[in-house]
Amino acid sequence: MRILFVGDEAVFPVDLVELVSAMGIDWEVERCADADAAMNRIASAALDVVLVAPTLSDLPPAMLLGQLRALRPETSRIAVVDGGQTPPARIIGLAHRFLPTPLAPELLLEAIGSLEELRELLDNPELRRRIGRVEQLPSPPQLYLRLMSALENDDNASATQIATLVAGDPAIAAKVLQLCNSAYFSNGRTITDLRSAVTRLGIATLRDLVLASEVFSLPAAAGVDRAALQQRSLLAARLAKRMLPESSADLGATAALLADIGLLLPGVRDERQPLAEGDDRPGHAEAGAYLLGLWGLPMPIIEAVAFHRMPSRSSTRSFWVTGAVHTAMALAAGEEPDEAYLTRTGVIGRLPEWRELAESLTAPAVAG
Structure with a gap:
């Protein structure tokens, strides 16, 4: 990993730079x-990570x-921002990730280490170049x-x-309340305030x-049905959460929610469609996983998104x-899961139960 810090010692102290150098x-x-x-x-040789x-x-x-984006689109770009402030609008879309000052060593090492893991998981330089060239790259979901x-x-946040934290972004708060009252989550009683939603x-x-x-408010590529994508993702998230033990249920729900995020990126191929001859665009699963890796989401989520179309490729x-x-994604989309994979992993017997669950969750949503 070739890492470049750009800035003075007030932001990047010598001992911090030396610590990073010694760790990897x-x-x-x-x-x-x-x-x-x-x-x-930057012009003289390729770099893996640049912090500004x-x-x-x-x-x-x-x-x-x-x-940097124009010259080395494959390079991961991290912008350091003052304190806990929201990133300036002029750099949103240019940086892949944001870190606050003063830089905490453990946070910095985690960010760089996760990018190294991402490159090992998705060893695809062309994918990195294509995503890196996107002019309006979706920014990390700041409120989330x-x-x-x-x-x-x-741990005991009330x-x-x-x-109060969610209410700080009125547009997102309104969308959250709208989703709370959708057929997937409503039990017939209208939720009118965020505290009730949490409770x-x-x-x-x-x-x-x-x-x-936040994610489904992002600009979508041409031809993407955002409403259908959101509905499918919400259903898949609920399904995945029920398929896993409590210790990993939240990971599964979040990964399912984000599994098709790659469809929001320009220049990617919808892997649900037949592969046309000569189409060399990256598939939406790996493209979405790479974006999530740049955002710094946990590796189990990234791997699940990358391989959800072909789970046998997972490590x-x-x-x-x-x-x-x-x-969950297959059932939410009305597709057939990979039964050979489910057999090999010993859960094929639960497939009828999961089908019934998908039907029971879909019925009120359709009725609503």
Whole structure:
């Protein structure tokens, strides 16, 4: 991994850069104080990860990130932003991930390490180049990530605290309430406020509804039926959650919710459609998984999204998150799951039960 820090020592202290250099056996680490030196370095050889400070002495960070995207689209771009502030609008869509100052060593190492894992999982340079060239790359779902951070820092966060956080984004809050009252989640009683939504649905379900609200608000590629995509994803999320033990149920639900996110990206192929001769576009499953990896989501989710169309390619040989997402997505789309895979992983006997569950969840949704 070739890693470049761009910015002064106030943002990237010498001891922090040295720590990163010492942590990865194959990590080659450099630092450039300004954008001009960074561009010379970027032009001379390929890089895997570039981290850019909130301010540079000679060029706006957005301009450097834009030049990096044009010259080295395969490079993962991380923007460092001041404190816990929302990323500036001018760099949203240019950076793949955002880290707050002051940089916490463990957060920085996790971010770089996860990108290394992503490259090992999806060893596809052409995929990285194509996704890297997307001019309006979807940005990480900021409210969802803030919600995750709040829950990680306070295991006992109250319904009021969670509702207050979601209410900070009125547009997303409105979409969350709309989904809460959809046929998939409503039990006949209208939910009119976020605190009631948290109390009735639970924090895990509300978190996924926030994620769905943010993701399905992204601009969609031409020809994509966003409403159908959202409906299928919500159904699959509920199915996957029921297929897994409690310890991994939330992972499965989130992965199923995001399984088809690649369809929102331009220049990808819908793998549900027959492969046309000469079509070399990346499939939507791997493209979506790569985007989620750039966002920093957990590796089990990334792997499940990458291989949900072909679960036998997964490194996990047991029926776990990937298997649940594959089966849930197939049933939600009215397709047949891979019965040979389900037989090999020892769960084929549960398929009739899962079919009935899908039908029972679909019936009220259709009626509604």
